[in-house]
Amino acid sequence: MNLxxxxxxxxxxxxxxxxxxxxxxxxxxxxxxxxxVPSQVSVFRTSENDPTCHTELHAGQYYTLPPxxxxxxxxxxxxxxxxxxxxxxxxxxVMVRQPALELITCLRKADYSEPALxxxxxxxxxxxxxxxxxxxxxxxxTQGWLVLHIPDAHLWVKNCRELLPSSSRPGRFDQxxxxxxxxxxxxxxxxxxxxxxxxxxxxxxxxxxxTEEGRPLGELVDQGVSRVKSSSDxxxxxxxELRLQAGGAAExxxxxxxxxxxxxxxxxKTTLKKEDKSEVLPEELTLIHNLRKMLRNDWCGGAILTTLxxxxxxxxxxxxxxxxxxxxxxxxxNMDPFVPIPVSNYSDKEFESCYLYYLDRNWLQHPHSRTExxxxxxxxxSSRNPSILERLCAFL
Amino acid sequence: MAACRAxxxxxxxxxxxxxxxxxxxxxxxxxxxxxxxxxxxAAWRKNLAxxxxxxxxxxxxxxQVEEFNIxxxxxxxxxxxxxxxxxxxxxxxxxxxxxxxxxxxxxARPVMKVTVQWGEDGxxxxxxxxxxxxxxxxxxxxxxxxxxxxEKYQDSMRNKGLFTKDTRQMSLTGSRWLLKEELxxxxxxxxxxxxxxxxxxxxxxxxxxxxxxxxxxxxQRFRRQLEVQSSKQEIPAVQHDENxxxxxxxxxxxxxxxxxxxxxxxxxGSITINGKSYLLxxxxxxxxxxxxxxxxxxxxxxxFNVEASVEGGGHCAQAGALRLAVSRALLSFVSAGEMxxxxxxxxxxxxxxxxxxKKPGQAGARKKxxxxxx
Numbered sequence: 001m002n003l004x005x006x007x008x009x010x011x012x013x014x015x016x017x018x019x020x021x022x023x024x025x026x027x028x029x030x031x032x033x034x035x036x037v038p039s040q041v042s043v044f045r046t047s048e049n050d051p052t053c054h055t056e057l058h059a060g061q062y063y064t065l066p067p068x069x070x071x072x073x074x075x076x077x078x079x080x081x082x083x084x085x086x087x088x089x090x091x092x093x094v095m096v097r098q099p100a101l102e103l104i105t106c107l108r109k110a111d112y113s114e115p116a117l118x119x120x121x122x123x124x125x126x127x128x129x130x131x132x133x134x135x136x137x138x139x140x141x142t143q144g145w146l147v148l149h150i151p152d153a154h155l156w157v158k159n160c161r162e163l164l165p166s167s168s169r170p171g172r173f174d175q176x177x178x179x180x181x182x183x184x185x186x187x188x189x190x191x192x193x194x195x196x197x198x199x200x201x202x203x204x205x206x207x208x209x210x211t212e213e214g215r216p217l218g219e220l221v222d223q224g225v226s227r228v229k230s231s232s233d234x235x236x237x238x239x240x241e242l243r244l245q246a247g248g249a250a251e252x253x254x255x256x257x258x259x260x261x262x263x264x265x266x267x268x269k270t271t272l273k274k275e276d277k278s279e280v281l282p283e284e285l286t287l288i289h290n291l292r293k294m295l296r297n298d299w300c301g302g303a304i305l306t307t308l309x310x311x312x313x314x315x316x317x318x319x320x321x322x323x324x325x326x327x328x329x330x331x332x333x334n335m336d337p338f339v340p341i342p343v344s345n346y347s348d349k350e351f352e353s354c355y356l357y358y359l360d361r362n363w364l365q366h367p368h369s370r371t372e373x374x375x376x377x378x379x380x381x382s383s384r385n386p387s388i389l390e391r392l393c394a395f396l
Numbered sequence: 397m398a399a400c401r402a403x404x405x406x407x408x409x410x411x412x413x414x415x416x417x418x419x420x421x422x423x424x425x426x427x428x429x430x431x432x433x434x435x436x437x438a439a440w441r442k443n444l445a446x447x448x449x450x451x452x453x454x455x456x457x458x459x460q461v462e463e464f465n466i467x468x469x470x471x472x473x474x475x476x477x478x479x480x481x482x483x484x485x486x487x488x489x490x491x492x493x494x495x496x497x498x499x500x501x502x503x504a505r506p507v508m509k510v511t512v513q514w515g516e517d518g519x520x521x522x523x524x525x526x527x528x529x530x531x532x533x534x535x536x537x538x539x540x541x542x543x544x545x546x547e548k549y550q551d552s553m554r555n556k557g558l559f560t561k562d563t564r565q566m567s568l569t570g571s572r573w574l575l576k577e578e579l580x581x582x583x584x585x586x587x588x589x590x591x592x593x594x595x596x597x598x599x600x601x602x603x604x605x606x607x608x609x610x611x612x613x614x615x616q617r618f619r620r621q622l623e624v625q626s627s628k629q630e631i632p633a634v635q636h637d638e639n640x641x642x643x644x645x646x647x648x649x650x651x652x653x654x655x656x657x658x659x660x661x662x663x664x665g666s667i668t669i670n671g672k673s674y675l676l677x678x679x680x681x682x683x684x685x686x687x688x689x690x691x692x693x694x695x696x697x698x699x700f701n702v703e704a705s706v707e708g709g710g711h712c713a714q715a716g717a718l719r720l721a722v723s724r725a726l727l728s729f730v731s732a733g734e735m736x737x738x739x740x741x742x743x744x745x746x747x748x749x750x751x752x753x754k755k756p757g758q759a760g761a762r763k764k765x766x767x768x769x770x
Binding site: 318 | 692
């Protein structure tokens, strides 16, 4: 599996040369175009709203997520600050950036009869990993894939009020509320697939309830939603079904995109405790256990897209962002081999684009921020980090 | 009984305070004397203390001088020198050698000298002794003597016809008169405010006369240099590394934090502190603003790269130390006018505030314990 990595490294060198040349060209264009208001719009926005058609020409520009897509695709996927921004600006604009474009290209060219490839987006805190993942997921859903999106794996290893001992297996723990929420969101996202896919096995939940073979997947999900106690097991069953049936040769074949944000939670520590105050290991949680099985690349017909996240992680220092640091030994061995995709701070062109977008939305109210001086100050204070820039502009 | 009383009276007259033992009376009188000997020696000691400190009587001074001479001979023997030709200078030298002292005030060091101010015949050495403030009055007398001498010189010049008003004047700029405390220190005497004013008036009178440049040396003894107001700011030198890129180094301090930086030209505006990016090192916005201030003030935000190392203090102190270091390093890239405006903006002034000491009887430096009315 070293070929993707070599390919990735070649692309890195090519990309750096390309983007620097690109940046200079666009800056010249931007300087010439600045005094002309209507054409400013075209510098940072693109009318191409279909991620399938996004190419490097659109790099650094904002595209709008259609509201209809958003409600189905991202009931829970977007970061909370982005959701607030969406509400304020009345639109969801995502910047097309290099890592996302790269990932899309890889997905297009991948061979789906091979075992699933794992992609890991990593970078410093606040660089835009989660939003890049959302962009790629939008692409996947427009291509008609089945999207399995876990918005933040860290939510499953901490702050759990109810921890039930598992009904099916001793020594494991269930998290009914989290599983329930996730099943509901999954239902919203993949409505049209639920009737097409059939179960391949009989599942027995309790003495009286069971799901027969050949029933549509929707029934399985409903079972989990209505019977809260067995929801974690339902999740496990669901994952298993999807794993078995993805990329099959049957006419109902679909491609599966497993997207996990904060994948380092699966191999870190938890803050949950058993009744005797001893710590719960991640393996002992049903949800985590099943998810780990999903992340093994023993199935074909899809891709595994993950991001590392330090923000919600437990017991990790703030400066850690490399895969080795955040995943730990165990996690790295499990995830290896994978395609690492670094996400960095804004480049000059991207920063320019973001700045113009905020100006266009009248977000930067302070008169000084509209000057060149103010822009330089913003660059310095945020060091071109997207999240810090967003927080900074929030009170300007 | 009478014999014992006589003995006691004799003892009191001699004033020997160390006498505690009572002479044993003859055995026959022991029963009679038992009642009187009950007086404890503590009562005796109290009596002698009430007599007052040792008076500087003639015999006392004579005795002290004798002891001094004996000591001088002993000292000469210790040092292996001839006791007959042992002068006061030799004594000073030997004492300084035998009792080395680290005290800064020279007059507080151990000294072996006869400092009595009058001689054997009881006549004081100084001619102004009976004024009470001998040093002050002798100084006033000398100064007035100089005034008179100058007037006499003036008259002689006039007589010769060589009197000119435009003589060499003393330069009095950049210096000030001694303060009252400094004058007291010089004269080793207490002076009143009135005396000090009179002294200054006399000095001014001396200076108002022509030909006062002749007494320049005398006058300069009573003047102190003022601290130079505009002390020259040290500008760090611009060095060039292998690629020809200019860089400068500077240091800065604030509270307990020490920072040292290298400012490189032709950079991208990246700042590395202790190997970490400044965004990671200073998550608080205020600290980053402090870092930004000097660069923004001279409009060179994206031009320099900064490599910094900082230790000690808290995050605000470290940010302040870095700010000072950056301002100092910028001086070598900036014109003189901009340097002046930086100084006026307060970028080049090290912040003198440090943590105030906690005082006993209070909870903190200023905070007092709870005040209870009763």
